[in-house]
Amino acid sequence: MGNHAITSNDGWSVIDELEITREGKAYILAPRKELFMRPDGIFEPAWAPIFYNPTMMDNRSLTVLSSLAHSYFGNKVKSFAEPLAGSCVRSLRMILEANTQEAYANDIDPYSIYVCRANARLNNIADKVIVFNTDANLFTLQLDNLGIPIDFVDIDPYGTPIYYLQSSIKLIAKNGLLSVTATDVGTLEGKYPYKAFSRYGVLVTKNSFSKEVAARVLLYTLFRFSAFQDRVIEPILTFYDKHYVKIVVKVEKASSTKIRELERNVGYIVVDSNGLPIHTISVDELIGTHEDNKVIGPLWLGPICNQSYLEKIIELSLNKHVDLSKEALSKLRTVLEECRINTPYYLNLPLIAKILKANIPKINYVLETLRNKGFLASRTHFDLLSIKTNAPLEEVSSLFSFRS
Amino acid sequence: MGNHAITSNDGWSVIDELEITREGKAYILAPRKELFMRPDGIFEPAWAPIFYNPTMMDNRSLTVLSSLAHSYFGNKVKSFAEPLAGSCVRSLRMILEANTQEAYANDIDPYSIYVCRANARLNNIADKVIVFNTDANLFTLQLDNLGIPIDFVDIDPYGTPIYYLQSSIKLIAKNGLLSVTATDVGTLEGKYPYKAFSRYGVLVTKNSFSKEVAARVLLYTLFRFSAFQDRVIEPILTFYDKHYVKIVVKVEKASSTKIRELERNVGYIVVDSNGLPIHTISVDELIGTHEDNKVIGPLWLGPICNQSYLEKIIELSLNKHVDLSKEALSKLRTVLEECRINTPYYLNLPLIAKILKANIPKINYVLETLRNKGFLASRTHFDLLSIKTNAPLEEVSSLFSFRS
Structure with missing residues (x-):
C-alpha cells in the first residue's frame, strides 16, 4: 500500500490530520480533535479520517481488565481479535497491558489499517499486531478456517453487534472470552417494540427496568447464537454506561445436557400495566411439564406457499x-x-x-x-x-x- | 490439482468408482451404486467418494421448477449458487433446464469439486459453472464481497441448515429465491424439545400436527435471519417429503413497515393436553396492546456477572x-x-x-x-x-x- 492510500481526495495527507496521543499504556496516532469539532464544541469521532473515540476509554479498559482477571483465574489469553478495529488501540492495549502475545486487528477501511500499522510500530510491537483489511465476518471466518485459536474476541460496532455474533462465537477458543458492545440501546430497551422483535426476536413491552432488559435481550441473543453452534455462555460482566451496554462472557463448548441446564436461565418476565415486574417464567418450566394447554412457538403463522x-x-x-x-x-x-x-x-x-x-x-x-x-x-x-x-x-x- | 487428488489412499483411482448416469437433462459422474451397498441392499450415498443421492432427485427438480416459475412471473434467474454442492448436479440442471447463465458451486471436499468440473465438461457447460473449494460460509461471504448478485441460492446440507442462513440470505439479489432443505426433522417437529429450543429458539411441546410445525419452525427461522438483515421472506413452496422438509422463499429488501406487517405472520399456537390446536396468538397481537399484564422475552434470566x-x-x-x-x-x-x-x-x-x-x-x-x-x-x-x-x-x- 503506497502513500497515496492515506491521502484524501482533496490532496491533503491524512497524516496531517492526526497527532500522537496516549490511552492506557499505548501511544496512538489519533485525529487532531480541533479539526473535527461539532458546532457545540464537542469532538465528533465520526468526522475524522480514522475512527477513535476517546470517550470509550473505559470500555476498552474493561476489556483489558476482564482479560487480566481471566488470566488470574488460570486461563491463557494469548491471542486477541477485533473484527472492527478502527485505530486498533484495543489490540495495542491488550498487548501492552494484558500480556497478549498476538492481536489480530481487522478493519474494512484501508486508512484505519494504515494507521493501525503505524500505531503498532510506534509502540514497538509491530511483530505482535497482525492486520487484515476486509469485511468483519470474512476476517473471523478466515481466521477460523486457518485454525488459529482466538482466546478473546471483542466486537464494538456502531449500532447492533448481531451481524458479527455467529462467526465471532465460532472463532473463540476453548473457555475463551467474548466482549460485545451494543449502542442500539433504544431498540434493546424496547423503545420501538417492532424493531426489537425484528432485530432480536424478542417481545419488549413497556417496563420500568428497561436498561436491564436491554442487557438481558443482548445476553439472550448471545445465548441463541452460541446454542445453535453447540456452545454456552457464562456471563462475566454486564456494564451499562452512557449510550452503550457492554457484555463480557466466557464461551464454552457445550454438551446438550449443559445447554439444557442453561434453559433455566432463559425465559420471560410478566409485567403489569404500570410496567412493574410480577413474576418470571423460565423456558425450562414451559418445556418441562405437559399438563395444561401449552404454547408452541414462535412459529411462522402466515402463508407457507404461493x-x-x-x-x-x-x-x-x-x-x-x-x-x-x-x-x-x-x-x-x-x-x-x-x-x-x-x-x-x-x-x-x-x-x-x-x-x-x-x-x-x-x-x-x-x-x-x-x-x-x-x-x-x-x-x-x-x-x-x-x-x-x-x-x-x-x-x-x-x-x-x-x-x- | 493433479490426478493424485482423486486417488484414494489405497491407490485406487476414485474415477474407477464412478459411472456416467443421468438426472433430468444432466449427465453426471456418479458413484457406481453396486460398490456402496448396505447389507440390506440399499445404496448408501455417504459411503461413496463423492456425495450424490439419487433419492433427492425430486428435491432438485423442485428447485428447477421453482426457478422456471419465478422466471415465468417476470423475474430473472441469471445466477445460481449452491454452497454445499457435492457433485453439483443441481448447478448443472439449473443451467440445462432453467436457463441459468452462471452457477457458482462450492464444496469443501476437493474430490467433489474435481468431479463437478468433470461433470460440467461432460455437459459442455464448463464455461457456466464456476467452482469454489472452501468453507460454505466463506464461499457465500466471498461472493457477496465480490459484489456478484445471486438470484437463487440453494442450501441442502446434511442436518440443519441454520449455520448457512445468515450469509446465504445476505447474498441473495433483489427479489431472489432461497431454497432450504432440512433433514433434522425430528428436532424441528419437537421430538426433543430441548434440542428444538437450543437450535431454533422455539418451544415445541407435544402436538398432533408436528410435520407442519417442523415447516413453520424453519420458516420462522428464515424470517429471523432475514429480519435482522432488513429483509423479509415470501414463501413460495413448502414440501415435506420422506425425511426432509424443503422450503422455497422469495427474499426481499424490507422497510421497517414491511417487517412490521409481517409480524402478523409470526406467533404462537396454543394446544390442549391432547396436542390439538386451540387457537393462535400473533406477535402483532402481543405487541399491539398494553392493557393487561404482558410478557417480555425471551430474555436471559440467569446471572449477568461473575x-x-x-x-x-x-x-x-x-x-x-x-x-x-x-x-x-x-x-x-x-x-x-x-x-x-x-x-x-x-x-x-x-x-x-x-x-x-x-x-x-x-x-x-x-x-x-x-x-x-x-x-x-x-x-x-x-x-x-x-x-x-x-x-x-x-x-x-x-x-x-x-x-x-
Whole structure:
C-alpha cells in the first residue's frame, strides 16, 4: 500500500490530520480533535479520517481488565481479535497491558489499517499486531478456517453487534472470552417494540427496568447464537454506561445436557400495566411439564406457499419440461389444494376419534360435509390421515359418529 | 490439482468408482451404486467418494421448477449458487433446464469439486459453472464481497441448515429465491424439545400436527435471519417429503413497515393436553396492546456477572495497572454489589411512589430496612433511583409513606 492510500481526495495527507496521543499504556496516532469539532464544541469521532473515540476509554479498559482477571483465574489469553478495529488501540492495549502475545486487528477501511500499522510500530510491537483489511465476518471466518485459536474476541460496532455474533462465537477458543458492545440501546430497551422483535426476536413491552432488559435481550441473543453452534455462555460482566451496554462472557463448548441446564436461565418476565415486574417464567418450566394447554412457538403463522407459483410448477412438470416422480407430483397437487387454506395447523382424524371414543369417518365424507357447510377443507401433504380446514375443531368433531 | 487428488489412499483411482448416469437433462459422474451397498441392499450415498443421492432427485427438480416459475412471473434467474454442492448436479440442471447463465458451486471436499468440473465438461457447460473449494460460509461471504448478485441460492446440507442462513440470505439479489432443505426433522417437529429450543429458539411441546410445525419452525427461522438483515421472506413452496422438509422463499429488501406487517405472520399456537390446536396468538397481537399484564422475552434470566471476576477487576484497576475513570470505577462497585442478587429486574422507586400516590423514601432507608428484614438489597448501576432486591414488590411498597 503506497502513500497515496492515506491521502484524501482533496490532496491533503491524512497524516496531517492526526497527532500522537496516549490511552492506557499505548501511544496512538489519533485525529487532531480541533479539526473535527461539532458546532457545540464537542469532538465528533465520526468526522475524522480514522475512527477513535476517546470517550470509550473505559470500555476498552474493561476489556483489558476482564482479560487480566481471566488470566488470574488460570486461563491463557494469548491471542486477541477485533473484527472492527478502527485505530486498533484495543489490540495495542491488550498487548501492552494484558500480556497478549498476538492481536489480530481487522478493519474494512484501508486508512484505519494504515494507521493501525503505524500505531503498532510506534509502540514497538509491530511483530505482535497482525492486520487484515476486509469485511468483519470474512476476517473471523478466515481466521477460523486457518485454525488459529482466538482466546478473546471483542466486537464494538456502531449500532447492533448481531451481524458479527455467529462467526465471532465460532472463532473463540476453548473457555475463551467474548466482549460485545451494543449502542442500539433504544431498540434493546424496547423503545420501538417492532424493531426489537425484528432485530432480536424478542417481545419488549413497556417496563420500568428497561436498561436491564436491554442487557438481558443482548445476553439472550448471545445465548441463541452460541446454542445453535453447540456452545454456552457464562456471563462475566454486564456494564451499562452512557449510550452503550457492554457484555463480557466466557464461551464454552457445550454438551446438550449443559445447554439444557442453561434453559433455566432463559425465559420471560410478566409485567403489569404500570410496567412493574410480577413474576418470571423460565423456558425450562414451559418445556418441562405437559399438563395444561401449552404454547408452541414462535412459529411462522402466515402463508407457507404461493398458489400461482404452485400452479405453474405443476403445469411445467406436466409438460415434461422437468422430471418429477409420480409420487412427488401427486404430493404437489395436495400442496396446491391445502395452499388455499390459511390455517397454520392440520387436524388428525384418528386422534380426534380416539379422544371422542368415536369411529374414524371417511376423510372424503369429512371434507365434503365441511365444504357443504361453507368451510374450506382439504387433505394435507403433511399427513395422509389429517385435514386442513378453517372450520373450528367442534365442527369437525361433530362429524364423528360414536362407536356402537 | 493433479490426478493424485482423486486417488484414494489405497491407490485406487476414485474415477474407477464412478459411472456416467443421468438426472433430468444432466449427465453426471456418479458413484457406481453396486460398490456402496448396505447389507440390506440399499445404496448408501455417504459411503461413496463423492456425495450424490439419487433419492433427492425430486428435491432438485423442485428447485428447477421453482426457478422456471419465478422466471415465468417476470423475474430473472441469471445466477445460481449452491454452497454445499457435492457433485453439483443441481448447478448443472439449473443451467440445462432453467436457463441459468452462471452457477457458482462450492464444496469443501476437493474430490467433489474435481468431479463437478468433470461433470460440467461432460455437459459442455464448463464455461457456466464456476467452482469454489472452501468453507460454505466463506464461499457465500466471498461472493457477496465480490459484489456478484445471486438470484437463487440453494442450501441442502446434511442436518440443519441454520449455520448457512445468515450469509446465504445476505447474498441473495433483489427479489431472489432461497431454497432450504432440512433433514433434522425430528428436532424441528419437537421430538426433543430441548434440542428444538437450543437450535431454533422455539418451544415445541407435544402436538398432533408436528410435520407442519417442523415447516413453520424453519420458516420462522428464515424470517429471523432475514429480519435482522432488513429483509423479509415470501414463501413460495413448502414440501415435506420422506425425511426432509424443503422450503422455497422469495427474499426481499424490507422497510421497517414491511417487517412490521409481517409480524402478523409470526406467533404462537396454543394446544390442549391432547396436542390439538386451540387457537393462535400473533406477535402483532402481543405487541399491539398494553392493557393487561404482558410478557417480555425471551430474555436471559440467569446471572449477568461473575463476582470473583468483578472483585479482581476492581482490585487490578485500583492497583493502577489499568486506567479507568473515577465514574466507571464507582459504577463497577455498584455492578459488584448488585451481582450478589439474582433478580432479573430492578424496582424503580419514583414509579412505585407515583402508583401508590406516596412520597419517595430515601434509597438508603429502603435498602437498610429490607436488609434488616433478611432480604438482599442493593443499588443498581442501571438506574440511580432503582434498587435490586429479592424481596417481593409488596414488601418494598410497604416502606412507602403516604403523602400527608
